[in-house]
Amino acid sequence: MTSNENAQRDSRPTEIFNRFRSATRGINTVVFPTILCVILLSLFSDKFFTVENQLNIVRSASVAMIVGVGQVFVISARQIDLSVGSVLGLTACLTGFLVFDGVPIILCFFFALAVGFVLGLINGLIVGYLKVPALLGTLGMLVLVRGTVQELMYGTYHVRFPAEFVVLGQGDTLGVPNLVWVAACVVIVGHFVLTRLEYGRFILAIGGNAEAARIAGIKVRKYIIISFIVQAVLVALAAFLLMGRMNSAHPTLGQGLELHIIAGVILGGTSLFGGVGKVWGMAIAMYLIAVLENGLLLAGAGFFWQQILLGFLLITSVAIQIYRSKSGKIDM
Amino acid sequence: MNATRTLILGAAATALLSGAAIAEIKVSYITPSTDITTGPGQTLIGVEEGLADLDGDFKFFSASPPAHNDPAAYDRILSDQVVLAPEYLMVTPATSMDDIYDRLNEAAAKGSKLIVFAPPIGLEEHPIDPLAYIIVPEDVMGQMAGRDIASMACAEGRDPINLAMFHGIPTSEIGKLRSAGFSEAVAAGLAECGITLNVVREEFTNFSRELAFKTIEPVMTAHPEINVVFGANSNTALGIMEGLQATGKTPGADGIWIAGQGGQLDELAAVCRGEIMTVPFRDPRKMSDIALEVVRLDLAGRTDEIQAVYPTQLVPITNCDQIFETVPQAMLESKGFRPLIPEEMWDSYMK
Amino acid sequence: MPQQMTTPTLELRNIAKHFGAIKAVDGVSFTVESGECVGLIGDNGAGKSTLVKVVSGFHPQTSGQLLVQGKEVTFSSPTDARNSKIETVYQNLALVEQLDVAANFFLGRELHTNWGRIIRYLDKGAMKKRARAELDRIGISIPDMNAIVSELSGGQRQSIAISRSIFWGSQCLVLDEPTASLGVNETASVAELIERVVASGVSVLIVAHDIDLIIQLCTKIVVLRQGIVWSELNASDVTAADLVHHITGTQRAA
Numbered sequence: 005m006t007s008n009e010n011a012q013r014d015s016r017p018t019e020i021f022n023r024f025r026s027a028t029r030g031i032n033t034v035v036f037p038t039i040l041c042v043i044l045l046s047l048f049s050d051k052f053f054t055v056e057n058q059l060n061i062v063r064s065a066s067v068a069m070i071v072g073v074g075q076v077f078v079i080s081a082r083q084i085d086l087s088v089g090s091v092l093g094l095t096a097c098l099t100g101f102l103v104f105d106g107v108p109i110i111l112c113f114f115f116a117l118a119v120g121f122v123l124g125l126i127n128g129l130i131v132g133y134l135k136v137p138a139l140l141g142t143l144g145m146l147v148l149v150r151g152t153v154q155e156l157m158y159g160t161y162h163v164r165f166p167a168e169f170v171v172l173g174q175g176d177t178l179g180v181p182n183l184v185w186v187a188a189c190v191v192i193v194g195h196f197v198l199t200r201l202e203y204g205r206f207i208l209a210i211g212g213n214a215e216a217a218r219i220a221g222i223k224v225r226k227y228i229i230i231s232f233i234v235q236a237v238l239v240a241l242a243a244f245l246l247m248g249r250m251n252s253a254h255p256t257l258g259q260g261l262e263l264h265i266i267a268g269v270i271l272g273g274t275s276l277f278g279g280v281g282k283v284w285g286m287a288i289a290m291y292l293i294a295v296l297e298n299g300l301l302l303a304g305a306g307f308f309w310q311q312i313l314l315g316f317l318l319i320t321s322v323a324i325q326i327y328r329s330k331s332g333k334i335d336m
Numbered sequence: 337m338n339a340t341r342t343l344i345l346g347a348a349a350t351a352l353l354s355g356a357a358i359a360e361i362k363v364s365y366i367t368p369s370t371d372i373t374t375g376p377g378q379t380l381i382g383v384e385e386g387l388a389d390l391d392g393d394f395k396f397f398s399a400s401p402p403a404h405n406d407p408a409a410y411d412r413i414l415s416d417q418v419v420l421a422p423e424y425l426m427v428t429p430a431t432s433m434d435d436i437y438d439r440l441n442e443a444a445a446k447g448s449k450l451i452v453f454a455p456p457i458g459l460e461e462h463p464i465d466p467l468a469y470i471i472v473p474e475d476v477m478g479q480m481a482g483r484d485i486a487s488m489a490c491a492e493g494r495d496p497i498n499l500a501m502f503h504g505i506p507t508s509e510i511g512k513l514r515s516a517g518f519s520e521a522v523a524a525g526l527a528e529c530g531i532t533l534n535v536v537r538e539e540f541t542n543f544s545r546e547l548a549f550k551t552i553e554p555v556m557t558a559h560p561e562i563n564v565v566f567g568a569n570s571n572t573a574l575g576i577m578e579g580l581q582a583t584g585k586t587p588g589a590d591g592i593w594i595a596g597q598g599g600q601l602d603e604l605a606a607v608c609r610g611e612i613m614t615v616p617f618r619d620p621r622k623m624s625d626i627a628l629e630v631v632r633l634d635l636a637g638r639t640d641e642i643q644a645v646y647p648t649q650l651v652p653i654t655n656c657d658q659i660f661e662t663v664p665q666a667m668l669e670s671k672g673f674r675p676l677i678p679e680e681m682w683d684s685y686m687k
Numbered sequence: 688m689p690q691q692m693t694t695p696t697l698e699l700r701n702i703a704k705h706f707g708a709i710k711a712v713d714g715v716s717f718t719v720e721s722g723e724c725v726g727l728i729g730d731n732g733a734g735k736s737t738l739v740k741v742v743s744g745f746h747p748q749t750s751g752q753l754l755v756q757g758k759e760v761t762f763s764s765p766t767d768a769r770n771s772k773i774e775t776v777y778q779n780l781a782l783v784e785q786l787d788v789a790a791n792f793f794l795g796r797e798l799h800t801n802w803g804r805i806i807r808y809l810d811k812g813a814m815k816k817r818a819r820a821e822l823d824r825i826g827i828s829i830p831d832m833n834a835i836v837s838e839l840s841g842g843q844r845q846s847i848a849i850s851r852s853i854f855w856g857s858q859c860l861v862l863d864e865p866t867a868s869l870g871v872n873e874t875a876s877v878a879e880l881i882e883r884v885v886a887s888g889v890s891v892l893i894v895a896h897d898i899d900l901i902i903q904l905c906t907k908i909v910v911l912r913q914g915i916v917w918s919e920l921n922a923s924d925v926t927a928a929d930l931v932h933h934i935t936g937t938q939r940a941a
Contacts (some may be wrong), residue, residue, distance in 0.1 A: 202809060205797060211784035216781055217794070220795030221796070258742040279784070
């Protein structure tokens with residue numbers, strides 16, 4: 005992203021190479037392994053590159069993309085939210101009670117978002133007012149909320165929702181799964197908010213240098229709290245859709261989700277050290293994770309390869325991030 | 337980036353090798369766990385090996401979610417199966433049957449024939465139409481262990497019985513059936529000889545050896561009077577046993593009685609050592625044999641001979657003699673069993 | 688030369704800041720006249736940074752008065768100080784390194800497009816244009832408004848931070864170690880910028896360890912020691928060696 009001007013200065017025979025290099029430097033790191041994996045995996049199964057399977061992959065990734073947009077905001081602000089999986093489980097189970105009570109779907113929807121809002125606000129207050137570091141505060145919420153939903157359900161779960169509820173998660177519109185439409189909207193809006201709106205600018209400034217943001221008059225605490233709320237509300241949206249998709253709501257729903265989400269966000273180029281957020285990169289990374297899961301399975305490879313590759317990609321991508329930021333400084 | 341490419345190529349090459357046969361008949365087995373010490377893991381190996389011996393060109397696919405009880409990941413894996421559309425889709429549900437109906441029906445609509453390893457309840461209520469159910473009568477497994485504990489208590493006059501129940505995952509149908517079967521049978525059996533039963537503690541340890549290990553110590557501290565502990569699967573029973581030993585308690589005939597479930601190999605070894613009192617055994621290899629038999633019959637056009645439900649035989653195990661009579665020797669010779677019992681014991685049985 | 692007739696831009700009257708029993712600043716008075724550069728020096732722990740934080744609105748003073756253009760003010764936040772046209776440029780704290788030049792220039796005071804005011808839609812084009820114009824006016828060469836700050840040199844960063852403050856109409860600029868961690872050439876260019884700023888009529892209060900810089904730029908030098916004004920000197924009357932005696936030795940001129 006740094007050196008369009010570098011390329012312009014060099015007009016030697018290597019210009020084409022330099023142009024290529026500077027052009028690719030602006031491209032998110034995650035794009036290359038994604039293209040590579042898609043090409044390779046399509047060699048091993050003729051089913052892989054079909055429209056049906058690609059839609060299936062994107063649908064699989066859509067829940068993670070929706071949650072991921074919130075986590076991009078949170079991590080860009082140099083915070084982290086580990087409680088997403090538990091919030092997903094609690095929101096789904098609580099909303100399930102309303103669905104079975106015959107409450108209109110639209111009200112159930114707003115109820116789910118309200119649950120997310122409250123849990124996000126709690127996260128935000130823990131971090132913003134009690135000054136508990138986000139890593140620990142949301143870890144506490146991860147355990148606390150999971151315990152709450154387990155106690156609430158106590159061995160039971162919701163299943164077989166009314167058909168009009170299920171259609172949200174399972175139906176298609178214009179041949180594309182509803183889940184994918186929603187995820188696409190959330191990603192586009194998320195990208196717009198982060199790059200074009202003042203809120204996104206403030207989040208990045210806070211994540212990059214909270215002290216400078218404070219000196220500049222930005223209400224740091226307020227925006228950190230908002231980012232936790234946005235995260236939890238998006239989790240609630242994902243919970244609402246996932247309930248329909250699975251046609252059930254389990255108290256274990258979302259267990260381990262936080263690692264999947266954080267892996268995708270970091271893989272997508274968002275800096276764990278704050279100040280840099282990449283919504284598109286996150287969406288591509290979530291697609292990549294789903295591609296690995298799906299493609300290796302279709303190829304007949306052992307399932308654990310997905311985890312091996314994902315772990316490897318994660319380490320590589322963070323190493324490249326750090327290398328890029330260092331070399332950026334040394335260059336000058 | 338070069339390193340990334342190398343690794344991906346490596347993975348792809350492995351993928352190619354493992355699926356080298358030209359796909360004629362696709363068979364998938366989706367299981368919550370591929371761990372070979374667990375029942376589903378052993379059934380998985382049984383299916384994979386059995387297919388190689390079956391007539392026909394088979395390509396085998398398997399998958400399991402990263403976390404044992406992650407219903408969302410399980411759902412994604414089943415979505416992939418809908419795309420793959422294998423001729424035969426074998427499934428062991430992760431948490432409950434209810435979670436997977438929609439995906440199973442989507443797969444069936446694409447032409448996959450279903451073989452379901454299901455908990456033995458409400459089969460007729462499932463809105464799916466599988467080729468066959470292969471069931472383990474989990475409630476019977478619980479009852480067997482309950483009867484064994486009751487008859488031991490009656491014979492020995494251990495009164496009262498102070499019982500701690502270590503349940504499985506709260507939502508697991510298997511866990512609920514086993515716990516309920518045990519509770520019911522132990523209460524009935526003890527009532528017959530007039531022994532008092534106190535259920536002093538109930539815990540959910542999620543079928544986790546580690547969690548059972550960590551939980552037993554504070555439970556025993558709070559209730560030192562406990563003299564029987566029920567573990568809802570092999571790993572739970574083993575975790576309880578190890579936890580008791582780690583805190584200086586003696587599991588076994590003269591100490592705290594542990595009732596296990598399932599009969600994983602290391603659990604059987606603990607029975608031989610006298611540290612676990614009763615383990616109803618279900619043979620995961622028999623389950624895979626049944627599944628393959630269903631495939632064989634269907635391919636031969638003898639679909640009408642396939643039973644709707646195949647129950648798996650359970651064997652009550654309370655001592656080492658029964659183990660050597662019941663369990664195939666090849667399994668006993670594996671690392672999961674033989675090194676875990678004293679060598680002279682092994683030798684005495686081998687004579 | 689301080690002009691006694693006009694109203695000082697900034698006046699401190701007996702400012703004290705105590706943290707419990709610790710008297711970090713204990714009754715400091717001095718003035719910064721319009722278009723004057725005042726150097727604030729002292730050893731570590733003399734109370735310089737606490738005093739800067741009082742002036743910039745971070746800590747309210749325990750006692751004493753702060754007057755801006757002759758009017759008494761009370762600051763409860765840095766925003767208050769900025770509203771009174773006092774801008775503070777902190778060493779290493781001023782800029783967000785991950786954002787570009789224009790974003791930093793307008794940080795906390797973003798411009799919005801007319802149609803996008805409700806959703807607070809950033810007018811990136813306008814911000815870039817105005818930042819570029821202002822930097823050109825002050826004579827700072829930054830090749831690319833899209834450049835991320837972490838890719839710029841320390842001197843460029845300091846220049847951006849200073850010109851940003853000027854741009855926002857600051858009457859009194861407080862510079863905290865403006866040349867720390869800069870090379871020789873960069874120090875010279877920042878010093879030149881400060882001279883231009885002072886010449887334009889803005890008051891400047893510099894806190895620095897670099898005594899030569901202070902003598903070069905400032906007309907008045909205030910030496911803090913143990914929370915009080917130990918000496919107040921005319922820059923033209925002293926040498927660097929004298930100042931060292933004031934800071935740590937026995938010399939005093941209060």
